[in-house]
Amino acid sequence: MPTTDDSRIDTAELDARKAAILNAVVTEYIGSAQPVGSQHVVDAPGVSVSSATVRSDMAALERDGFLAQPHTSAGRIPTDKGYRFFVDHLAGPGSLDPGGRHQVRQFFDHAHGEIEQMLERTSGLLADLTDCTAMVVGPSHESAVIRSVQLVGMGSRQALLVVVLADGAVQKQSIEFGEEVDEARLSDAAARLAAHSLGLPLTQVRAKVPSTGDRSTDAVTAVGVRALRALGAADGGEHLFVGGSSRMAAAFDAVETVRSVLTILEQQLVVVTLLRDILDTGLSVAIGTEHGVEPLASCAIVVMPVSVDGVETGTIGLLGPTRMNYPLALAAARVVGDRLGERLSEASR
């Protein structure tokens, strides 16, 4: 086939003027949410040609899949591919405005107390900064080392296994015994559990602590071990905090779209794995259908890992319409993610 292979255009750079035009269209559309006509583009930097020339370039950009027309005599709107090119090649690094930076500083200066509460508030902060819905996946406690194991009696046949981890998280699991158990046996069993598990991360506990069958374990200890192994397995060890879901209602004018997006947000597991999947594919932005979750086809997602002590363990996500402010969202996610990581690293030291 000697003719031009269209599929190769995907990777080809656009010439400078086409890029400038695409940039202008995306930028203006993000601001106005209205299709952009050739006339609105001629004043943009890097485009010093007439509207007629812009039109022919826009037609080319449409042929190549970067722009689309809602109808024949309308302006152009970016396609997912257009946004993708914008994010990858055109958008500057972006930065928070001074007000936003101040807000972040304030927040982390005054953040204190329980980790869960801090993550919850972080999602609110991100939503405020970006006008997007923010998702914060708490650092997994899987790799945190056990600092303390305790059995607290809750009535004659019940106890609560309380495990304190090095990152400040406290996990618990209620235990039911077949027989009455007094405090002495409880503390005895707790001591044995501690001996086996102190200093190990949760993952290791499951692997290394003998499940049962050990001749030295009594019934109480055996039940405790089982509870210990079950710790954190219930919710996958990760908890999701969603902030600013009302922003989705402001972003779309079709109430049906809002409903389906909210429905997704209610499914914690779906969201957590979605964010993980995007990170795993090496992306920091997933646009439109790139992430494969159909109800979010008109949304874009910005993800940012949160590193605690150099290990990527938490995740920050920003959900908005595909015409979201990518530079701002990326900047906010980066800044907040970094600060949050630092903060959590301090706490786990």
Added chain:
Amino acid sequence: MPTTDDSRIDTAELDARKAAILNAVVTEYIGSAQPVGSQHVVDAPGVSVSSATVRSDMAALERDGFLAQPHTSAGRIPTDKGYRFFVDHLAGPGSLDPGGRHQVRQFFDHAHGEIEQMLERTSGLLADLTDCTAMVVGPSHESAVIRSVQLVGMGSRQALLVVVLADGAVQKQSIEFGEEVDEARLSDAAARLAAHSLGLPLTQVRAKVPSTGDRSTDAVTAVGVRALRALGAADGGEHLFVGGSSRMAAAFDAVETVRSVLTILEQQLVVVTLLRDILDTGLSVAIGTEHGVEPLASCAIVVMPVSVDGVETGTIGLLGPTRMNYPLALAAARVVGDRLGERLSEASR
């Protein structure tokens, strides 16, 4: 004033036929969300008159404020007052359908694990049952007795105060010392804290445990006491779980309404105090503007206290449009509230 005093109609019963007509209008409007015309009412039970008579009754009901007309030549829709009369005098007790009852049984048979997770899932259950947004305010831990106090070292200058309460909740507070503190001093301080607070509810701790100044307390214990007194004060001790917020998007077709309602739902404190206020006024349903939160003017709220060991300590709330299915919502809230209360009572025993 010898003429009829209109304000007295508020408390006056409606005559049987007017009540039947109001009942029919409310019921039909809840189902269809369309203004109801006189023709649609003639077949309703208790209304064996012609549409002309129905019309004149409807006009009277409108004069008395039970019904309203969107415009002159449209059918009638209920006013807040109309819904109020319906809820107070017309709606039957209501009951869950067998499927719903089965769902509730299933849920509580399989509910286990941490209390927070259970409350979260309860909100989802309620949303499923009623098609409303569900709010569950966890039982306050204020009155729960302290079962265990522990100080876990987290590095040389930091520790975590971990308090286990009789209801299975675990509260924590991180502590920073001005000096290095070894394990021995920690456990010593923990023992003193325990001596002073074991068996007391959190409220009593704040009242009775000497704050500082006691000659026998060392620096570590003093800091511990301060942390102990601060426990639970941070979030008012109450945590809100919201489930099914996407249902609000299905209930309204104005995206602006959805946005403002979601914004309210994001403010935990507002929601918690709102539910409490409604309960305190002795209502179990707040319709339209009755609760005074302006953005929720087109919503109704069903509240139900959750009793743990005979004490009303938690709250269940259902949020829907004013044309929600009140009998169903009330039934669901009652059933789930009762079962939840039983469950929590067991756990705290």
Added chain:
DNA sequence: GTTAGCACTCCACTCTAGTGAGTGCTGAAC
């Protein structure tokens, strides 16, 4: 390759009936 000019397209808006569901009123029947 660029551009002014031009014909064309099609949405958004307005205006105008026409339709129909629903009303209020009236006068007669019970």
Added chain:
DNA sequence: GTTCAGCACTCACTAGAGTGGAGTGCTAAC
């Protein structure tokens, strides 16, 4: 005095026609 058939009336909703304007694609000239 309550009920009700009949009737004129109201008004949202819909469809169709006309208009303005934003925007396009094409073409011929530079």
